[in-house]
Amino acid sequence: MNEVFTADIEVRLRSGEASYLLRLYRKERGSGRQATIAMLTSEVMKTYGPHLVVLEDAGDGNFVFLYAGNRVPDHDGEPITGKNTSIIAPQTAELYRIGCQEAHELNDAVCINHITAPHCVVHHWESLFLPMEDSAHRRMFVALCMPRENKDDFLRNLMDNTPEAIVAASPVRDSHGEVVDATVLYANKVSAELSGHASVDKIIGTSMMRMFGDVATAGGWDRNLSVLRTGKAAHFEFHHRSQVETRWLRVASVPTRDGLLASFHDITDQKRAQLELEHQKKMLMDEMEQRRGLEQELWALAHLDPLTSLPNRRAFRDSAMVKLAESQTAHRPLAVISLDIDHFKHINDAYGHGAGDTVLRRVADVLKAPLRPNTDMAARVGGEEFAVVLPDTDIDSAIAFAEKLRRRIEQTVVVVGEHEIRPTISLGVAMNRKSTNLDELMDRSDRALYTAKRTGRNKVCTEVDVQPKAGDNSIVAA
The missing domain is CATH 3.30.450.20 (PAS domain)
Known part of the structure; x- marks a missing residue:
C-alpha cells in the first residue's frame, strides 16, 4: 500500500530527519534555481547516508541506483549501487518508480508512506522524494527512506x-x-x-x-x-x-x-469456565426451584384440603389459635362461624359423589369471596363442614356476614348433567370471651349450628339461640 502526498508535506512528515532534509531542499531552491546534488554535503551524508537513495531514470520504466544506503527498504546487505531497480522486490521498485515520476512531474518534493515485505526489520516507511540535478544538469532523484514504526x-x-x-x-x-x-x-x-x-x-x-x-x-x-x-x-x-x-x-x-x-x-478457557459456572449455577437454581416446589407441595398436603384448596382442620386450628390469642391480648372482638351443607348425604346419594364434590367446591368458592386478605380465614374442617374466623368483628357484623354467605349459597345453582342442585347451608355464630379457648369457642359455634339445623336449616343462629335441654344428646342428621 502506497499513500502519496504532494501537498502540505511539511505537516505530514513525521520523522525529524525528513523534515530537516526538506528544509535544506526548500532553502536550496529559495532563489528559484533547481536544487543540485551538491546539497548532499559530507555532513548530510554522514547523518542521513544510510537512509538515502540516489536514482537516475534508466529509460525503460526502471531506475538506476547511483547510491543506496544500507538501511533502505529491501536492502539485504548486498551492494546495489549501479544496479537497476528491477533486481529488488517489485513492491519497493514500484515505490521508487511512483516517487520519482511524481517528483518529476511536480518538480517538487513528494512524500510516500508505504509498507515493505514482512521479512524486513521495518514494515512501515516514510519516504521523501526530491528532484535534483548534478553539475551536468542530469535529472536525478534523492529519496530519504525513514522507518516510522517497529524500528528494530x-x-x-x-x-x-x-x-x-x-x-x-x-x-x-x-x-x-x-x-x-x-x-x-x-x-x-x-x-x-x-x-x-x-x-x-x-x-x-x-x-x-x-x-x-x-x-x-x-x-x-x-x-x-x-x-x-x-x-x-x-x-x-x-x-x-x-x-x-x-x-x-x-x-x-x-x-x-x-x-x-x-x-x-x-479468553476461550476463561469463557468456557464462565459458561460452565453459569450452567452449574442454573442447574443449582433449577434444583432449588424444584425443591421449593416440592416443599410447597408438602406444605399444601399438610395444610390444604385437596378438593377445595381451603385450609384444612389442622391449618385452621393453628391460625385460629393465634388470632384468638391476639384478639384477647388486644381486647378486640373475634367471631367464629361454623357452617354445614344441608342434606349433603342426600346430594351424594341422589346425584353421586362427583356431584357432591362439585357442590363442596362451589360452596368453598363462595366462602373465599368476601374474606378480608390476611385477616379472615375460611377452612374445610370436615366432610361437608366448614368454619370461618373473623378477627375484629362484633356480633352484629358476624351475623350479617353469615347471612350474606347463606343468601349467596341459596342463590347458587350447581348443574350436574341434566340436574340442577340448589344447595343451602346452616350456620352458627359464636363470639370470643375473656377466658375462651379455641375448643370452647368452636363448641359454642357448633351448638349454634346444630340449633340452626334443628330449627329448620338454611338459617343463621347464634349461641344466644341455643336452648340446651337436660339429657338432650340427640344428633341432627345432615
Missing part, C-alpha cells in the same frame, strides 16, 4: 513471542474521505494463527475487516472503525469462528498516529 528486531521479536495477537492497521478512506476499512501494516504470528492464515505474509497489506470477518459480523468492526474515526480507544469481546475452531477473544483497540493498534487476547 527487538520490538518485532517481542511482538512475535507475546501470547496475544497484535495487529497494526492504517485507515482506508472512500472518495468522500470516510474511513471504510483498514489495511494491516503489521501482524504478529499469533494473529495469523487466530485468523486462520498460514503465515503473517498472507495478512500484511490485506483488509483488516476481511482478516477477522467475525469482528464485522459481531459489531466489533464498527468499534474499530470508531477508533479510526474518533481517535478514542475501544475494548470489547467477540466470538471468533475460524475454519479450525471457535474461540472467544478480548480486543483492546487504541488509536495511533497512523491508524490503530489492536490486541486480541484469547
Whole structure:
C-alpha cells in the first residue's frame, strides 16, 4: 500500500530527519534555481547516508541506483549501487518508480508512506522524494527512506513471542474521505494463527475487516472503525469462528498516529469456565426451584384440603389459635362461624359423589369471596363442614356476614348433567370471651349450628339461640 502526498508535506512528515532534509531542499531552491546534488554535503551524508537513495531514470520504466544506503527498504546487505531497480522486490521498485515520476512531474518534493515485505526489520516507511540535478544538469532523484514504526528486531521479536495477537492497521478512506476499512501494516504470528492464515505474509497489506470477518459480523468492526474515526480507544469481546475452531477473544483497540493498534487476547478457557459456572449455577437454581416446589407441595398436603384448596382442620386450628390469642391480648372482638351443607348425604346419594364434590367446591368458592386478605380465614374442617374466623368483628357484623354467605349459597345453582342442585347451608355464630379457648369457642359455634339445623336449616343462629335441654344428646342428621 502506497499513500502519496504532494501537498502540505511539511505537516505530514513525521520523522525529524525528513523534515530537516526538506528544509535544506526548500532553502536550496529559495532563489528559484533547481536544487543540485551538491546539497548532499559530507555532513548530510554522514547523518542521513544510510537512509538515502540516489536514482537516475534508466529509460525503460526502471531506475538506476547511483547510491543506496544500507538501511533502505529491501536492502539485504548486498551492494546495489549501479544496479537497476528491477533486481529488488517489485513492491519497493514500484515505490521508487511512483516517487520519482511524481517528483518529476511536480518538480517538487513528494512524500510516500508505504509498507515493505514482512521479512524486513521495518514494515512501515516514510519516504521523501526530491528532484535534483548534478553539475551536468542530469535529472536525478534523492529519496530519504525513514522507518516510522517497529524500528528494530527487538520490538518485532517481542511482538512475535507475546501470547496475544497484535495487529497494526492504517485507515482506508472512500472518495468522500470516510474511513471504510483498514489495511494491516503489521501482524504478529499469533494473529495469523487466530485468523486462520498460514503465515503473517498472507495478512500484511490485506483488509483488516476481511482478516477477522467475525469482528464485522459481531459489531466489533464498527468499534474499530470508531477508533479510526474518533481517535478514542475501544475494548470489547467477540466470538471468533475460524475454519479450525471457535474461540472467544478480548480486543483492546487504541488509536495511533497512523491508524490503530489492536490486541486480541484469547479468553476461550476463561469463557468456557464462565459458561460452565453459569450452567452449574442454573442447574443449582433449577434444583432449588424444584425443591421449593416440592416443599410447597408438602406444605399444601399438610395444610390444604385437596378438593377445595381451603385450609384444612389442622391449618385452621393453628391460625385460629393465634388470632384468638391476639384478639384477647388486644381486647378486640373475634367471631367464629361454623357452617354445614344441608342434606349433603342426600346430594351424594341422589346425584353421586362427583356431584357432591362439585357442590363442596362451589360452596368453598363462595366462602373465599368476601374474606378480608390476611385477616379472615375460611377452612374445610370436615366432610361437608366448614368454619370461618373473623378477627375484629362484633356480633352484629358476624351475623350479617353469615347471612350474606347463606343468601349467596341459596342463590347458587350447581348443574350436574341434566340436574340442577340448589344447595343451602346452616350456620352458627359464636363470639370470643375473656377466658375462651379455641375448643370452647368452636363448641359454642357448633351448638349454634346444630340449633340452626334443628330449627329448620338454611338459617343463621347464634349461641344466644341455643336452648340446651337436660339429657338432650340427640344428633341432627345432615
